[in-house]
Amino acid sequence: xxxxxxxxxxxxxxxxxxxxxxxxxxxxxxxxxxxxxxxxxxxxxxxxxxxxxxxxxxxxxxxxxxxxxxxxxxxxxxxxxxxxxxxxxxxxxxxxxxxxxxxxxxxxxxxxxxxxxxxxxxxxxxxxxxxxxxxxxxxxxxxxxxxxxxxxxxxxxxxxxxxxxxxxxxxxxxxxxxxxxxxxxxxxxxxxxxxxxxxxxxxxxxxxxxxxxxxxxxxxxxxxxxxxxxxxxxxxxxxxxxxxxxxxxxxxxxxxxxxxxxxxxxxxxxxxxxxxxxxxxxx
Numbered sequence: 001x002x003x004x005x006x007x008x009x010x011x012x013x014x015x016x017x018x019x020x021x022x023x024x025x026x027x028x029x030x031x032x033x034x035x036x037x038x039x040x041x042x043x044x045x046x047x048x049x050x051x052x053x054x055x056x057x058x059x060x061x062x063x064x065x066x067x068x069x070x071x072x073x074x075x076x077x078x079x080x081x082x083x084x085x086x087x088x089x090x091x092x093x094x095x096x097x098x099x100x101x102x103x104x105x106x107x108x109x110x111x112x113x114x115x116x117x118x119x120x121x122x123x124x125x126x127x128x129x130x131x132x133x134x135x136x137x138x139x140x141x142x143x144x145x146x147x148x149x150x151x152x153x154x155x156x157x158x159x160x161x162x163x164x165x166x167x168x169x170x171x172x173x174x175x176x177x178x179x180x181x182x183x184x185x186x187x188x189x190x191x192x193x194x195x196x197x198x199x200x201x202x203x204x205x206x207x208x209x210x211x212x213x214x215x216x217x218x219x220x221x222x223x224x225x226x227x228x229x230x231x232x233x234x235x236x237x238x239x240x241x242x243x244x245x246x247x248x249x250x251x252x253x254x255x256x257x258x259x260x261x262x263x264x265x266x267x268x269x270x271x272x273x274x275x276x277x278x279x280x281x282x283x
Contacts, residue, residue, distance in 0.1 A: 031279065155167055
C-alpha cells in the first residue's frame, strides 16, 4: 500500500513484542486512506519492560497516539493521565491518544468483540455464556458481556486459579469451572453462546483441543465464536459449523476494535459496518 506523506502528516503506530506480524498497519492505513485523513500508521517494536520509555519517545516524536498489544497493555495503564471506563474495568489499555501533553488510555477490545457479535445476530442480555480461557482477551470479553447483561458467564480454564481470579471481578455474574471434557460438556449443554479465548487451534501454535466432543452437548443453533483469526476456520469452528451452529472467528473483533481506536485517534465518527466491509476486502 502506498501512503502519501507531507510535513503535516500525523503519526500513529502499534507497539508490541513481537509485533511485526501485526495486521494493524494494513487495517488502519486502509481506513485512513478511505476517510481522506492525513495520518500514517506504522509498526514499532518495543521490548518488554520499555513501555514507559516508549511513551516519552512517542510524545517527543510528535505521535498522535498508538495501539498497544502484548506485553504492554497492563504496564501502560498506571502511566495514563485519563482512562476510559473499559480500561479501568479491564486493567489494561490498547489505545493511547496523546493530546496537549497528556496521555489518554482506552480499551476497545471488549467493545470490538461485542460489535462483532451483532454481525452474528447473537443476543447477550439474559444469555448464559461459556467462555474458554482466562487471559487478557478473555477478561475483556467476559466483562463486556457482563456489562451488556449476560445472565451468567462461566469461565473454563486449564489453570483453575486464573479462572477464579477473573471471576472474582464480577462474582454475581461469573463462575469458574474446569477444562476437562466432562466439565466442558456440562457447561456446553447449558449454554446460549460458546466462546474460545485460548490459543488452541491458532496457526503456529502446537496446542490443539484434545477432545471436541463437548460441542455435541450444545443445544441446537447455539453460536460458537473463536477469537483466533489465523486460520480463518479453526477445527473448533469447523466442527461447530458441521454441527449446524452459527460460527464467527476473531477477525471481526480485530477490525471493530481498530475502528473504535481510529475514532479516538482522529476524533472522527466512522461507519463501523461500512469500514469493516472495506477492510475485509484489503486483508
